Amino acid sequence: MEEVHYVSGDDVDPILLVELLDEHDADIVAQLNEQDLETTASILSQFPLERAVDIFDRPELSRAGDIILELPEDLAGRILKGMSADRAANMLRQLDGTDRTDLLARVDFETAQSLKLLLAYPEGTAGSIMTTEFVSVPSTYSVAETLKHIREVQHTRETVYAIYVLDPASRELRQVVSLRQLISSEPDSNILDVASDRDPIWVDPDADREEVARLISIHDLLAVPVLNSRHRVLGIVTFDDVIDAILAESTEDVQRFGGVEGMAEPYMEIGFVEMIKKRAGWLCALFLGEMLTASAMQHYSDELAKAVVLTLFIPLIMSSGGNSGSQATSLLIRALALGQLRLRDWWRVAVREIPTGLTLGTILGVIGIARISLWQYLGIFDYGEHWMLVALTVGLGLVGIVTFGSLAGSMLPFALKRLGFDPASASAPFVATLVDVTGLMIYFSVALLILRGTLL
Structure with a gap:
């Protein structure tokens, strides 16, 4: 399809308008999304009313509320009246109170009341996405x-x-x-x-x-x-x-998984200040959580000084626990969202995750022991005379940390849902931070048990 370029203002080439009107609605929306507000409003103001309504009814049309505010008042009112009720309500929900009131004043009383009814329902409920046109x-x-x-x-x-x-x-x-x-x-x-x-x-x-x-x-x-x-x-x-x-909610869930507040706007349309607001809160919370990791390491500073070799495996230990927790969290959030599990099923999940975590931890522990042994025998690195005990410490530490990570990651969504929060908030970074702190405690507890009297 040949790309169409538009000019700003009211001087839109009639030939280009004809070419655009021959396109499918989805293609028109894709091209309008690349234009500025003034150009988009100018183009749509010259569309036949029914076709303009069809374009505004497309949920892919970005900045729909801002665009309709740029149109002449009479035309904006007729388009709003012609739109499907649920789409019109969704568009109005994105505007501030003054602009919303202004637009509602441009339609007849019956249409305005119908839209106000939809706007009254909390976002994310059946009432907020329903249409009254049946x-x-x-x-x-x-x-x-x-x-x-x-x-x-x-x-x-x-x-x-x-x-x-x-x-x-x-x-x-x-x-x-x-x-x-x-x-x-x-x-x-x-x-x-x-x-x-x-x-x-x-x-x-x-x-x-x-x-x-x-x-x-x-x-x-x-x-x-x-x-x-x-x-x-x-x-x-x-x-x-x-x-x-669901697509919109899935996008927000994915963002929360990455430690970012949900954002409905496309990435390039989010302002700098808004971007900082959405990301700074989570980042600060996670940073404060990671401070506990530093506190845990300070608590075991004497052990670290005696057995520096243990520090070589801290990144390995922490990442393994966080990864297992993130896996469990992802699986459980999806299962809860699909209705495959209820809050009362938490104990069934715990009974399932404990042996799963033990098995996964054992697999990683065997790999960890094999790696240390191989490096020692090949002379790649010397872990000292007690290298076998170091290998055992890493292996058992991985079993405990991966088991805890799987259990914690599976229980967090249940806990958050029980408290009335979105389970998606149990994002991977949040789980990783929790497991980092507890993982260090498990690792050094195992080290004290195995290495006491030798390295410690």
Whole structure:
């Protein structure tokens, strides 16, 4: 595809606009993301309204809120009104209060109230990512009437693949009928007659989006309804909404694993001050934690002076414990996120990780002993007359440290989740720092036990 270059301001080449309009929406968004705000707003202001709405509905469009603020007020209001409710709410959530209020004032009262309802739900919940644009019919409708209704409203609904059947009096959800069930049924059949006998799957508006994703995955759904306490449909969460939300959360989890606060903005769009804020806190916390490592080494300074050879293996010991802990943490965080484990399963994990840690530690310990022995026999390095005891100290130290690292790394996510924190906060650097301190204590305790009367 030939690259298109735009000029700033209102003097956008009509030929370039025509070429751009021939592109797919995703390609248009990719090119607009490379332009400055003024140029992007100028281009979109000359798009047909429906196409501009489609572009703003793409979650990949960066700085959507800033772009829409650059548009003429009337156009911005029409675009906001035409956007899917969940995407519009997500865009508004990224703006400050004044700009958000300004934009909401440009749409009609009904649209503004609908968006305010979505904005009221905490970020990361089913209510915050649901859309209020769904197809619903009373339970008195026939298949033919339902299909007719779908044809009438399909332009204003995010999806028509699931039809929500409501009680005509109470408006409570009775059943969910798929489009496939409709088109394969007799036209004069009642809508409830073609529905499944099973109760519909639904979620509470305060449910975590990861729980919504789990339900959609295990039940193979295209959408799941969000119900209030009176069993009325507030909205629906579609599978693509869940994918977008989980991708964003996965990005934040990966960042936390690296010891950085979650950042929603692309890397190049994060300001210098914001970058420092996001990274400095974790870095300082980890640095303070590592100070405990220095304190531990000071505590064993006499032993280090007597047996300097022990210091050669400190990096090996510390990294092995941190690596085993990080492995366990990664596995457990993912299992908790997918609903494969519950808080009450902590003891089952502990029983599993202890023998796992012992086995892994033994493997590393044997490798460590073999390395010391090989270097001693080949004359590469002389570990002294008590080199066999040094090798045994390193081997047993690795068994203890790797076992502790595996156990600590697996228990931290449970502890954080129990305290109400995000388990992803048990990041690899945090686990490594914890195991560094305890690893030194284990290592030197083993050394005191084995080398007492010889080197110590």
